[in-house]
Amino acid sequence: MTNDVKESFSADSPPAPAALAAKVRTLAPSMTRSMQRVAEAVAGDPAGCAALTVTGLAELTGTSEATVVRTARLLGYPGYRDLRLALAGLAAHQQSGRAPAVTADIAVDDPIADVVTKLAYDEQQTLADTAAGLDTVQLGAAVAAAATARRIDVYGVGASSLVGQDLAQKLLRIGLIAHAHTDPHLAVTNAVQLRSGDVAIAITHSGSTGDVIEPLRVAFDRGATTIAITGRPDGPVTQYADHILTTSTARESELRPAAMSSRTSQLLVVDCLFIGVAQRTYETAAPALSASYEALAHRHTPRSR
Amino acid sequence: MTNDVKESFSADSPPAPAALAAKVRTLAPSMTRSMQRVAEAVAGDPAGCAALTVTGLAELTGTSEATVVRTARLLGYPGYRDLRLALAGLAAHQQSGRAPAVTADIAVDDPIADVVTKLAYDEQQTLADTAAGLDTVQLGAAVAAAATARRIDVYGVGASSLVGQDLAQKLLRIGLIAHAHTDPHLAVTNAVQLRSGDVAIAITHSGSTGDVIEPLRVAFDRGATTIAITGRPDGPVTQYADHILTTSTARESELRPAAMSSRTSQLLVVDCLFIGVAQRTYETAAPALSASYEALAHRHTPRSR
């Protein structure tokens, strides 16, 4: 684990650090078939690819130079040359930082102890990837907007609804006016009330959940500041988002659906957002937090020791 | 310093690893004036030089491309291109060298990038601790009970209610009958319905949340198999628990209340429980999972690509 976090990658911005594999996964769905082949090769054997020229890599993947360059661009580099340099860096990196890595998928017949280990490892990986991939500029902007918002509405359905509720719950605790909407109809109805100075947050892993996009669009049209927390920075939801916070996409298996790791990723983003807001509203947040602790105290039976 | 010295110093041998600066010093005497200037620049700022083309480096050092290439050769590389790649690797290396191991608390004035790093690190720590501390025997027993349960009730209030909902949601998806109760009164009312063969799960970080203990007690008295997911294995809740799953308690700070890290821990436990159950009911779980995917598909707007 390193301190690369600062130089985040937001699809088309500065070059990536070490989270290349994560980026490939995030961007893979928006890639064409041949680009995916290239991306796969790159993610699979960075060191090997670093030794190849455009032509070499094109041949290796059975594609053309043009495709290789296009892939490099999509990954955020100005061209193949730069991707290659990054690859060289990454190779040196992984050569030194020996990581045993429990990479195997969770199988149906895995003993429960293995499940625990693998799952914990996967989630840790997801966290690292998310942190590395989070655009701190976007995050900063989102925090600033939320901290001064008159009112904050959060949209999320399915697994994401829990994340939305978590966020709203926490924001409420520090004295902000936040509400999580689960019902798509009510969400839209409420979104109509928003105006400039308000903040709307949509949470959707796929980036294309209509029930969540719709209220965000309404909020956007009403002039509210809109934030999208999504795993697909190129998805439809981002059309109506002033700020985009990208969650990472972990490899998924049959037993471990995407919803599971996306939740981990989303929660980290939401926590960062929350803490950022708490920092900026510290004067009011701190007393509000302790007040809520005390209010809860009497609901706990005395400790048994 | 490593054992690379031997191989890399004989002027025309394989490319150098990290001992580039040393090599430059050794070889410097045998270099011409302009070559020395180049070598000096390279040794002084590998990262910077890695960003330059031959022409760029030539200009920077006030020499010519030819000289740069000659220097690269002398240092043992086939050409400048390869020196540059090595330089990139070296740069990445030394950058990662300074991994400050973010142990500090999150402060009010931390820049947002630090918040992300620290938070991710903390959560990873929490996951590792939880995985290490989880009793796989208890977990196995809990899984076995849940997998064959007629009905599963989950109790959780406050932050834990979201975890409970998450668990219930997932169990429902694989065809089990699960319900998360948030309302303490309704929880008790429902607990009365339970009997042997049913499973009740209480989630409470403090282990002493009366609103959650009460329904678990009722379920316990009714003969249901009871499971407690708690951070306090010695808390009151465990009195009525057949199986205890322990979550870890991370150090907390003012800005990062315990609720935050406990949630991470709880979710990991819940995920393990879920996967364990899914494994044991694979025959029915797998089709149920894919069915729910398909049901969701049409709720997503077409991909933008």
Next chain:
DNA sequence: TCACGCTTGAAAGATATTTTCAACGCTGGG
């Protein structure tokens, strides 16, 4: 079935790297 738009690779175009080669400057001998 057709038309449209996206995907793709061949080839042209642009850049970067390597090589060549002539000029320059230094050194030592006449």
Next chain:
DNA sequence: CCCAGCGTTGAAAATATCTTTCAAGCGTGA
């Protein structure tokens, strides 16, 4: 002091590499 010889140097040509363009191919939805 001058000159020959040799090593050093950079300009420019040659080559390799990377990037862009563009038309053909392919899949998709009307």
